[in-house]
Amino acid sequence: MNGLAIEAKGLFKAFDGKTAVDGVDIAVPQGSIYGILGPNGAGKTTTLRMLLGIIDPDAGERSLLGHSEPLEAAGRVGYLPEERGLYPSMTARESIAFMGALRGLPLSIGRTRGAGLLRDNGLGDYVDKPIKSLSKGMAQTVQLFGTIVHKPGLIVLDEPFSGLDAINQGRLETLIREQAASGTTVIFSTHVIAHAERLCERVAIIAGGRIRFEGTVADARDRLRPQVRLRTRVADGGWRTALPAGTTRDDGIWQFELPSSGIEPLLKALIDGGAGIEELSIERPGLHDAFVAIAGEAAARQMQEQATR
Numbered sequence: 001m002n003g004l005a006i007e008a009k010g011l012f013k014a015f016d017g018k019t020a021v022d023g024v025d026i027a028v029p030q031g032s033i034y035g036i037l038g039p040n041g042a043g044k045t046t047t048l049r050m051l052l053g054i055i056d057p058d059a060g061e062r063s064l065l066g067h068s069e070p071l072e073a074a075g076r077v078g079y080l081p082e083e084r085g086l087y088p089s090m091t092a093r094e095s096i097a098f099m100g101a102l103r104g105l106p107l108s109i110g111r112t113r114g115a116g117l118l119r120d121n122g123l124g125d126y127v128d129k130p131i132k133s134l135s136k137g138m139a140q141t142v143q144l145f146g147t148i149v150h151k152p153g154l155i156v157l158d159e160p161f162s163g164l165d166a167i168n169q170g171r172l173e174t175l176i177r178e179q180a181a182s183g184t185t186v187i188f189s190t191h192v193i194a195h196a197e198r199l200c201e202r203v204a205i206i207a208g209g210r211i212r213f214e215g216t217v218a219d220a221r222d223r224l225r226p227q228v229r230l231r232t233r234v235a236d237g238g239w240r241t242a243l244p245a246g247t248t249r250d251d252g253i254w255q256f257e258l259p260s261s262g263i264e265p266l267l268k269a270l271i272d273g274g275a276g277i278e279e280l281s282i283e284r285p286g287l288h289d290a291f292v293a294i295a296g297e298a299a300a301r302q303m304q305e306q307a308t309r
């Protein structure tokens, strides 16, 4: 292998003549946490299904844990689909063992590990309780344990945060970090930028079936210049000519991109001109700002609407 858990080039898929995914290139380093970020309908699920070998692309190549036929790696992969579901009458422990067995783990080992996972994560009281007696969030957590019980080398999670409350989302973030720290590669899709920003080293930004960006979160953010916010004591004066083109003023705050020459020459001009500096902040743009610049306002708005639903 070339250090990549997943590599895909030019993946293309159409359904009934309508393009769903158009030329997706992805490189997921082993042991990393990788996010596929985009609004609903962008093509995230279709991309994950192609990477896993659940559906075949119409064109393009993919390699999963070194296998060009992804299903050959199935025993070393854990997959949490977007459509969740467990058997309501099965106990939590048995559900985890059952999911492990589907990936080749002996049931007895699955039962022991399943009980351990539940106990270690504060769900010890539910080991032998049927799924139907659990809350939706707990059942989702049980399904997640079933996804990792066979200790896969690669975990693929489709919108794992949706349907979870803030506490369980935090637990899931911890679990994802623990898995990556132990060498497991994690790839997940999301329409919530904050999750990708907190967790991922690399992301693919996808909109309308196309990859708009693929690379590190830092590189995405570095596409935009840092923003300067400045409050001057004096509202007007000759010093204003020193402010860069495109400067805006809102509620007494001047706002502009950090000039490539840095902040010092500008500050000197303002101080010498008698503007008086009352407040100054230089903020590096976040992934949200980068997303807007890369995928456009419309896609960003769509994401936000979906996230607050």
Ligand SMILES: Nc1ncnc2c1ncn2[C@@H]1O[C@H](COP(=O)(O)OP(=O)(O)OP(=O)(O)O)[C@@H](O)[C@H]1O
Pocket (backbone or CB within 6 Å): 015, 016, 019, 020, 038, 039, 040, 041, 042, 043, 044, 045, 046, 047, 082, 159
């Ligand atoms: N089996 C299918 N048959 C027909 N169209 C499909 C199929 N699967 C996906 N599509 C279409 O492909 C496009 C991409 O869908 P996909 O589910 O991959 O997006 P997504 O980003 O995962 O969004 P969501 O989170 O809503 O599932 C959509 O227009 C969808 O309707």
